[in-house]
Amino acid sequence: MALQATYRDAGPVTVVDLSGRITLGDGSALLRKTIRGLLQDERKKILLNLADVDYIDSSGIGELVSGFTAVKNQGGELKLLQLTKKVRDLLQITKLYTVFDIYTDENAAIRSF
Amino acid sequence: MTAGAKHLEITLETQVESVNLAEEMCLRVAEAAGFGEDDCYRIGMSVREGVINEFHYGNQERPEKKIYLALDITSEKLIIHVLDEGTGFMLADVPDPLAEENLLSTSGRGIFLMRAFMDEFDVITGRTGGAEIVMSKKLPGGDSTNGRGGEGTAPKRGA
Numbered sequence: 001m002a003l004q005a006t007y008r009d010a011g012p013v014t015v016v017d018l019s020g021r022i023t024l025g026d027g028s029a030l031l032r033k034t035i036r037g038l039l040q041d042e043r044k045k046i047l048l049n050l051a052d053v054d055y056i057d058s059s060g061i062g063e064l065v066s067g068f069t070a071v072k073n074q075g076g077e078l079k080l081l082q083l084t085k086k087v088r089d090l091l092q093i094t095k096l097y098t099v100f101d102i103y104t105d106e107n108a109a110i111r112s113f
Numbered sequence: 114m115t116a117g118a119k120h121l122e123i124t125l126e127t128q129v130e131s132v133n134l135a136e137e138m139c140l141r142v143a144e145a146a147g148f149g150e151d152d153c154y155r156i157g158m159s160v161r162e163g164v165i166n167e168f169h170y171g172n173q174e175r176p177e178k179k180i181y182l183a184l185d186i187t188s189e190k191l192i193i194h195v196l197d198e199g200t201g202f203m204l205a206d207v208p209d210p211l212a213e214e215n216l217l218s219t220s221g222r223g224i225f226l227m228r229a230f231m232d233e234f235d236v237i238t239g240r241t242g243g244a245e246i247v248m249s250k251k252l253p254g255g256d257s258t259n260g261r262g263g264e265g266t267a268p269k270r271g272a
Contacts, residue, residue: 023132023133023161024129024132024161024165024168025129025130025132025133057158057161057162057165058162058165058220058222058223058226059165061222062218062219062220062222063219065217065218065219066219068217069217069219086154090226093226093229094210094211094222094225094226095211095216096216099216099217
């Protein structure tokens with residue numbers, strides 16, 4: 001399924017609800033566009049909800065990393081919520097699991113900002 | 114699955130859509146060969162990463178170039194070849210994505226993922242002069258072998 005992205009406010013935090021595949025092409029491009037757009041709107045506390053992301057490839061991982069760095073460079077924070085098993089396994093084997101702040105509970109994630 | 118090796122070849126355009134096409138095709142072959150869900154995922158992902166590699170690095174996203182995908186099913190394994198029309202590369206020159214200095218790199222994980230997901234992986238110089246990724250996975254329920262002396266190319270495990 002092609003990636004879909006919507007976002008909502010949770011206090012000072014912007015929760016981006018993603019669903020589908022974050023892969024080379026439209027998926028990774030949409031993720032990039034979404035994060036950059038939020039930064040342009042001065043939304044710098046970003047929580048990516050990946051509960052409905054069932055697949056990610058190296059391009060998608062690259063966009064997660066790129067987004068993380070872009071937000072950090074602007075003094076913000078980007079965190080991840082509810083990884084599916086495949087996404088979690090990929091982040092673990094690529095050693096990115098310890099780079100990102102990852103949460104299983106949305107309220108706890110929001111409080112952490 | 115009847116006895117004897119089976120061979121399938123497809124020529125892909127150097128475009129993003131070819132990645133999905135290659136993955137889908139290889140998933141169907143892997144399912145038909147009897148691989149379970151987890152192995153099908155690993156095979157599909159590896160093919161994606163191989164084609165992405167050839168699309169982006171090998172063929173430099175140039176639409177006039179082609180990507181050649183071939184699958185061989187022997188009595189022991191599924192062997193996948195992905196070939197580009199670039200200038201080739203040496204595996205030893207690929208940076209380690211797990212190195213501290215590369216962790217936040219936005220690219221460079223494809224080779225690592227293929228090595229992680231497939232039983233055997235290598236890169237050789239292909240007939241076009243470009244890079245040929247050769248990777249394989251043992252068929253489910255088959256004997257564990259090192260793949261040497263098998264039919265077709267016997268890829269070595271990457272360092």
